Each structure stands twice: as structure tokens, then as C-alpha cells.
Amino acid sequence: MQNAGLAALGLNWRYLAFEVHPDDLRAALEGAKVMDFVGVNLTVPHKLLALEMMDALDESARNWGAVNTVRFEGKDARGRWRPLRDFDDAPRHVRSVGFNTDADALSRALGKDLGLKLAGSRVLLLGAGGAGRTAAMKLASDNVRDLFLVNRTRGKAEAVAREIRRRYPRVTVTVGYPMSSVDLLINATSLGLKPADPLPFDEKKFSVSHADAVYDMIYRPAETRLLRIAAAKGCRTANGLGMLLHQGAQALEIWTGRPAPLEIMHRALAENVLKPE
Numbered sequence: 001m002q003n004a005g006l007a008a009l010g011l012n013w014r015y016l017a018f019e020v021h022p023d024d025l026r027a028a029l030e031g032a033k034v035m036d037f038v039g040v041n042l043t044v045p046h047k048l049l050a051l052e053m054m055d056a057l058d059e060s061a062r063n064w065g066a067v068n069t070v071r072f073e074g075k076d077a078r079g080r081w082r083p084l085r086d087f088d089d090a091p092r093h094v095r096s097v098g099f100n101t102d103a104d105a106l107s108r109a110l111g112k113d114l115g116l117k118l119a120g121s122r123v124l125l126l127g128a129g130g131a132g133r134t135a136a137m138k139l140a141s142d143n144v145r146d147l148f149l150v151n152r153t154r155g156k157a158e159a160v161a162r163e164i165r166r167r168y169p170r171v172t173v174t175v176g177y178p179m180s181s182v183d184l185l186i187n188a189t190s191l192g193l194k195p196a197d198p199l200p201f202d203e204k205k206f207s208v209s210h211a212d213a214v215y216d217m218i219y220r221p222a223e224t225r226l227l228r229i230a231a232a233k234g235c236r237t238a239n240g241l242g243m244l245l246h247q248g249a250q251a252l253e254i255w256t257g258r259p260a261p262l263e264i265m266h267r268a269l270a271e272n273v274l275k276p277e
């Protein structure tokens with residue numbers, strides 16, 4: 001997706017994957033910095049660890065409490081920090097700036113793939129791990145009216161609910177299933193990655209036919225059992241590919257300063273992500 005996007009923008013940059021042990025994250029980030037990388041993406045578990053390792057944090061990283069995108073910036077002759085793309089020669093002083101594009105990606109995907117307007121809506125969110133917590137905060141900041149949180153470990157959902165009540169007091173947040181229908185059901189648990197996984201919610205306590213739309217953050221498999229059942233009941237459905245696309249597109253924009261070629265990146269994703277490994 002990123003290499004297709006870079007090529008479409010006519011940049012001779014390359015996007016590469018590196019496997020880094022969490023104990024070596026600081027060294028890897030320092031290495032990227034001194035080698036004048038334009039930026040990096042981070043995935044689990046590095047997103048949380050990197051928060052403490054950045055020289056500066058964008059509001060998005062501070063807001064959502066995780067860093068998935070890093071931009072390296074150099075000090076110019078007048079002492080101002082500017083993205084490395086602006087320099088012809090490697091600057092002597094470089095700093096790392098942490099961003100988060102995951103949270104926005106959820107709202108964009110829900111808008112584009114499901115035609116949803118979140119403000120004023122009722123949402124049932126399954127999962128209160130890293131992805132679930134960020135989703136809950138983002139939904140609250142997008143002014144959903146009622147948010148229902150369900151998680152296997154109830155205490156984690158309760159902690160997220162407390163944080164929402166403190167930060168977004170206008171949102172009504174409940175730990176548990178809704179008594180009536182919702183506009184949207186989101187799966188932010190890992191249930192569905194494996195074909196034998198049970199549904200991520202208790203069918204005795206909630207029926208998927210009570211959700212207008214269902215979003216599964218999982219994109220491989222492209223159709224989880226949850227999405228299959230939801231589609232059969234007539235719900236609008238989408239998988240997590242849109243989130244993956246939009247977090248990547250926004251990262252590309254942060255690095256390049258140019259609009260991401262969304263269609264091209266989407267095509268590259270769709271062609272590659274579902275291929276067997």
C-alpha cells in the first residue's frame with residue numbers, strides 16, 4: 001500500500017518492514033533517526049512503548065495515548081524543525097515526532113464504508129484492549145450519544161468507561177449490552193481471526209439483527225463469521241480494511257505533506273492483504 005502510494009507520488013522512497021524486539025525499540029528508533037529515515041510506522045506492542053521514546057508528541061498521539069506513526073524532523077539553519085523531506089542534505093540535528101493515525105482512521109472508515117454519521121448515534125463496542133480503548137475514546141470524541149462497552153474482562157471496560165465519563169461527560173456510557181437496537185456494532189476483539197472462534201458477543205444477550213450496521217476491525221479473513229451472520233440479517237457491513245487503508249494514507253500524508261493517492265493505495269491493499277502468507 002505504501003510503496004504503491006509512494007510510486008504514484010513519484011517519490012523514490014521505499015517502505016520496508018523490520019522486526020524489532022520490544023527491548024530494542026529505543027535503539028531502532030535512534031538508528032532510524034541517525035540514518036535519516038523520513039518516518040516509520042509502529043505496530044503492537046511498540047505503539048505504547050514509543051510514547052515515552054519520542055522527542056515530541058503530536059496532539060493526536062497525546063490524545064489517543066499511542067504512537068503508530070513517527071516523523072523525523074531536522075533543524076534548519078534558522079533553528080526551526082522541519083520534516084526531513086524538506087532537506088537536500090542530511091541535517092545535523094534530528095528529532096522524532098510521534099503521531100497517531102489509528103483513531104481518525106476508524107471514523108473515516110465508518111463514514112466511507114458504512115455511510116455512518118457518528119454524532120448522536122448509539123454504538124455497541126466489543127473489546128477493551130488497545131484497539132477497543134482507542135476506538136471508544138474516538139467514538140466519544142465524535143459525540144456518539146450512547147456507548148455500550150462489552151469486554152471479556154469487565155474491569156477493562158469499566159476503566160475505559162470511567163475515562164470516557166471524565167473526558168467526554170456528554171456521552172452516556174454503559175458497561176454491558178443495550179436493551180434496544182443500536183446504529184452500529186463494532187468488533188474490536190481478536191475473536192474472528194481464527195475460523196473456529198466463537199462470535200465476539202453473547203447471543204443470549206444481544207441479537208445482531210438489532211444493529212443497523214456492523215463493523216469488524218478484522219480484515220483477514222475478509223469475512224468473519226460475525227460479518228457473514230450480520231449480512232445475512234440485512235445489516236450493512238464492512239471489515240477492517242478501510243481502517244488499515246486510512247491509517248496508512250494519513251501516515252503517508254504526514255511524511256510527504258501531500259494528499260495520499262487513496263484509490264491506488266486501496267487497490268494495492270486489496271490485492272495484497274488477502275493473499276495467503
Ligand code: ATR
Pocket residue numbers: 044126127128129130131132151152153154156188189190191
Ligand atoms: P488489540 O491491541 O488488538 O486490541 P489486545 O489489547 O490484546 O489487542 O485486546 C484484545 C481484545 O480481544 C481484548 O478486548 C480481549 O479481551 P480481554 O480484555 O478480556 O483480554 C479480547 N479477546 C481476546 N481473546 C478473547 C476471547 N477468547 N474471548 C473474548 N474476548 C477475547
